Amino acid sequence: MEDLSEFYDIFKVKKPKKYESTGVGSVDNSLNTSSISKEKKNEAKREQYAQKRDKRVESQISECGAYYRLISRIKVDEKRFQNRENAFSELSAQQVAENFNKNYFDPIVIWEDPTDKEYYVLSGHSRYEGLIRRGELKILCREFVGTESEAINYSRVIANRANNKESLVEDLEAFRIARDGNENIKPSSKKDLQQSFDDINKLDAYTYLNPKGMFIDALKLDAEGNENFKKIKTFSLWVGELRKVYDQITNTHEVDIFNFLYGDDERFKIKKDDFIKLVQERLAKGQDRLFPECSLEGCEPIKDYEFLPARQRNITRDLIDLQSELDELNERRASKNWVRRIYTTEEGLRLEEEAKKKKEQLKAKQRELRAAEKDEKEGVKFGLFGVHKNQKRKKRR
Structure with a gap:
């Protein structure tokens, strides 16, 4: 075992009992004891230990x-090696x-890129920028x-997400x-x-x-602390x-939904189930716009289908029912629950055929609704059983 008694003498640390009676320690034959005091000898020894420490640290740095x-x-290539909007965090670089x-x-x-033999920063863009601002050379x-x-x-x-807290959008890109x-x-x-992300x-x-x-x-904007859009993460998730x-x-539908949710502060109270049901009802109509009555300035009063003309109201109800039936079929086909799961090829083909028919019926109803809306706009009147009424009777000869 290495004799450490000399170490305790040099650094003026109390010796353990096993070293107290050894009589070893404070004399170094390499030093001239007649001309150098004990304190000078200890100072020289401390310097020797410091040099050994530096060599040990240097070796460890080399190994890692x-x-x-x-x-x-060193170069920066943010297109290849960054998710962030900027190549570095301004706050971190300034710190x-x-x-x-x-x-x-x-x-x-x-x-090191083997194609051009240049070195590029993978992790530490903010530290790199900060040292440049300081005027450091290395x-x-x-x-x-x-x-x-x-x-x-x-x-x-891996690296940038571990080293710095990224915004949701940057996390999303990763x-x-x-x-x-x-x-x-x-x-x-x-x-x-x-393993890499919190909630996939x-x-x-x-x-x-x-x-x-x-x-x-x-x-x-929310990532930058802007609070103009309340519940933005929740609404975005929905x-x-x-x-x-x-x-x-x-x-375009997405823009309409955004305008609907943020066109009126009352929308912040909407429940998820009510919101989804409303979007499903609008989707069932197959229109190019979901909420054409809404903008960020506000929304016109929403006309529920109960207030539509009778013909449009009946078609819309059929559309909503067909969409619900199609959703049920699709959910059944994709379910992994052992009760609802499809176990046979025949059953899968049957449900696929039913879903196909429902889609065709849905498209037919959507065309019928568009025709009804067009007729209503043009003022075409209908008689019994939805048959067109001539607005002007032809004169009898």
Whole structure:
């Protein structure tokens, strides 16, 4: 076992009992004891220990791959290695620039692109920017070893999400890449997604929103602390879930829904079931617009189908019933519940055929409703059994 008695003498630390009677420690034959005091000898020894410590730390840094590199030799490519709207967080970069302390500074992660032999930042864009603002010439780096695909996956899905709190929209973009993959990244398994993201069901629903639509724009504002759009995350989730189920909901429909929800403060009180039922009823009509009476300035009083002319009212009721029956069939076909599950090919084909017929009936009814609305607009009158009445009788000869 190594004799540490000398260490306790040099640093003036009380010795354990096993070292008290050894008589070993304070004499170093390499030093001239006649000309150097005991304090000087201890100071020299402390310096020797410090040098050994520095060498040990240097060795550990070398083993973990961290080293200093000229900042001018490192590049940034936010299109490949960033989800954020900006390449760095302005707040974080400014904090680094003003309050830099190397004791709290982790190495940034860089990657060498084999095509151009240049180094790019994968993680630590804010630290990189902060040191540039300080006028630093060197930066502590750790090199990522892997393919371009692995580097992109690390930077866009793993590292930036772990190091900094991203907004929902940025988190959503990382989830979309991880779930679907791209030309550089393979799609992740459900297990991997669950390990990387907090709630994959919510994120999955958000991905069905128009990426350039009003809900996503409002989510960006909400991430910046804007409170003009209350319940934006909740409403966005509802609409995303609806778009996932109903592929007939268009981007125009999404705008109408946004205007409906934010055109009147009373909409903040709407319950999810009531909202979904209302959208389903409007969808059943098969119109190009869901809420044409709404804008962000407000909504005209909504005409429920009970107040429609008799012919339109009856057709609308049929549409709502057909849509409900079609939804039930689709839910039955997709169900994994053991009671409702489809076990035979014959049963699956039968339900598929029924759903096909319901869709055809729904389209026919939608055409009938459009014709009824057109006739109502043009003032065409109907007699018994819905037969057209001639507005002017032909003169008898």
